[in-house]
Amino acid sequence: MALLDNRQFTKALKQTGDLVEVNREVDWDCEIGAIVRRACEMEGPATLFNSIRDYPGHRIFGGPVSTLRRAAVAMGIQPTASTKEIFDQFYQRMQNPIPPVLVAEAPCQENVVVGDAVDLTMFPAPMVHDGDGGRYLCTWHFVVTKDPETGWVNWGMYRVMVHNERHMGGIILATSDAGKMKLKYERMGKPMPFAIAIGPEPVCAISAAVPLPANIDEVDVAGGLAQEPVRLVRCKTVDLEVPANSEIVLEGEILHDVEVEEGPFGEYTGYRSGPRAPRAVYRVNCITWRNNPITVISNMGMPVDEGQICYGTLGVGSGVRQALEAAGIPITGVFVPPYGAGNLIIVGTRKPYNHIATQISQIVFGSRAGMPANFLIVVDDTTDVYNIGKVLHALATKCHWRDGVMTFPAWGNPLAPFLSLRERATGRGGRIVLDCTWPVEWDPEAEKPVKSSFADIYPKELQEKVLRDWHVYGFE
Amino acid sequence: MAREYDTFVDNPDGFEAGEIDVAVRELTPDDRRKKYLTRYVRAKVAPSEEELPGSDILWLRWQRGRVFPRPWRIQVIRELGEFMPKKAVVRNQ
Numbered sequence A: 001m002a003l004l005d006n007r008q009f010t011k012a013l014k015q016t017g018d019l020v021e022v023n024r025e026v027d028w029d030c031e032i033g034a035i036v037r038r039a040c041e042m043e044g045p046a047t048l049f050n051s052i053r054d055y056p057g058h059r060i061f062g063g064p065v066s067t068l069r070r071a072a073v074a075m076g077i078q079p080t081a082s083t084k085e086i087f088d089q090f091y092q093r094m095q096n097p098i099p100p101v102l103v104a105e106a107p108c109q110e111n112v113v114v115g116d117a118v119d120l121t122m123f124p125a126p127m128v129h130d131g132d133g134g135r136y137l138c139t140w141h142f143v144v145t146k147d148p149e150t151g152w153v154n155w156g157m158y159r160v161m162v163h164n165e166r167h168m169g170g171i172i173l174a175t176s177d178a179g180k181m182k183l184k185y186e187r188m189g190k191p192m193p194f195a196i197a198i199g200p201e202p203v204c205a206i207s208a209a210v211p212l213p214a215n216i217d218e219v220d221v222a223g224g225l226a227q228e229p230v231r232l233v234r235c236k237t238v239d240l241e242v243p244a245n246s247e248i249v250l251e252g253e254i255l256h257d258v259e260v261e262e263g264p265f266g267e268y269t270g271y272r273s274g275p276r277a278p279r280a281v282y283r284v285n286c287i288t289w290r291n292n293p294i295t296v297i298s299n300m301g302m303p304v305d306e307g308q309i310c311y312g313t314l315g316v317g318s319g320v321r322q323a324l325e326a327a328g329i330p331i332t333g334v335f336v337p338p339y340g341a342g343n344l345i346i347v348g349t350r351k352p353y354n355h356i357a358t359q360i361s362q363i364v365f366g367s368r369a370g371m372p373a374n375f376l377i378v379v380d381d382t383t384d385v386y387n388i389g390k391v392l393h394a395l396a397t398k399c400h401w402r403d404g405v406m407t408f409p410a411w412g413n414p415l416a417p418f419l420s421l422r423e424r425a426t427g428r429g430g431r432i433v434l435d436c437t438w439p440v441e442w443d444p445e446a447e448k449p450v451k452s453s454f455a456d457i458y459p460k461e462l463q464e465k466v467l468r469d470w471h472v473y474g475f476e
Numbered sequence B: 001m002a003r004e005y006d007t008f009v010d011n012p013d014g015f016e017a018g019e020i021d022v023a024v025r026e027l028t029p030d031d032r033r034k035k036y037l038t039r040y041v042r043a044k045v046a047p048s049e050e051e052l053p054g055s056d057i058l059w060l061r062w063q064r065g066r067v068f069p070r071p072w073r074i075q076v077i078r079e080l081g082e083f084m085p086k087k088a089v090v091r092n093q
Ligand SMILES: Cc1cc2nc3c(=O)[nH]c(=O)nc-3n(C[C@H](O)[C@H](O)[C@H](O)COP(=O)(O)O)c2cc1C
Pocket: A139, A140, A154, A155, A156, A157, A158, A159, A160, A171, A172, A173, A175, A176, A177, A178, A208, A209, A210, A211, A212, A298, A300, A306, A307, A310, A311
């Protein structure tokens, strides 16, 4: 299938009924944010705004991949596929990466400004939520940086806010790949060159939101997701490359000796819980863009949006599954449900020995992708991890009040809403494991409860007869 | 007409009058596209216009974004530049 760029993606979404076009003029100052937010909470369509107040000629595309259906469209998969089918396809493709190709000419460089001509307010960065720390130009994008020691290039989706005409502020966590590189540049006393691709091919944005192991190239994974190489072009002023069909590209350097206040901003947990704080400064030295640029925004908050779908379900889900498979755990499924906000992980497993839930928790919370999450539910192979009702039932009936519940102290995620401000500032948190599997030593006949279900409690011959005659009884 | 700014503080209830270094966001720029841009300034702040005649409006927000219902007044004394010098503290964020 052909790799879709941002514009082809909007057309494909229109065809599948996953996009609404708004032609009436709308305001970048909160109105667009409010519309996209409501659509997200309804699990409704994406929105293409064709007329933006103060910004003639510009458009905004909101909520690009805030449902799994739209992730499927981005990868050329039938949008009606089940959650399991979409996730399995994603998982299989991400493990078959395809390297990019370099092109000489690119739509994203149809327009160029450099130096003093740079003015970030020429793009309709939205005020996404009322009370946010500023206008967020970068919420469906990625930051490209190069390791100064190894030359390895990372793509990561880290939010960035407009500070003034030439500068932006952003979160770059020390646990992120860019955060690790930033420390190296700081030690060398050199600013960190960056490029930011806004509104890239959607598979590229998805890949950049997946917590891949270090030294795995997001661009190759994006190629794998589309089953076609991503086309890259060299930047104008930094030694980095970006997808040729990106809508807008920012080039510049991240400074070390100064900070700006950034945030607060609605987060993937569903809250605006991280306070405003001094954060990294991006100095923009060059902007390039496609003719009639479409600024793309994700509106993070209460499920469901890109935070839960791209980072949580696809990103954390795939990373945790890889870690468990690598450790040889006999898993039967991994699911990070969108309403679990990347914070709750469900693992299905066969249970050859007791305390496999403990071992799973050590792998899950010890893995890069699972480290920021807080809850783990372990079910056995009789529970479908994608069926939240069945998982809830297993939790309500199989989790022993003491032996099935385990908590232990661990790194406190600064965005965990239930931690106090002090706990967050000092990184003091914990993890909760809920083991919903029967003890191995329970005798199957004498002690293990018999499941009172059609498939478990009737003789096979009777089940077959009832199934065969189902419509004869009068059922549809 | 008075211009309007806002700033984020830990505790709007305990905000004190006086001369402070503060990051302010522009809320009423001539060019609307410049709304929400930030400057660092030295300024006098007071709870009412009587205490700071001819001053501009300063809205206070909690660090997590909610606006405090009662606006303060501000009079910018001088510009401090585009950034803050970096503080040498370790933060988990
Ligand atoms: C819309 C969106 C916004 C995000 N914003 C941030 C952010 O501001 N900071 C951050 O550390 N991670 C953020 N993430 C999660 C990262 O993209 C994710 O952890 C990714 O793995 C980072 O790339 P890296 O693994 O190369 O460091 C965001 C994810 C999404 C989907």
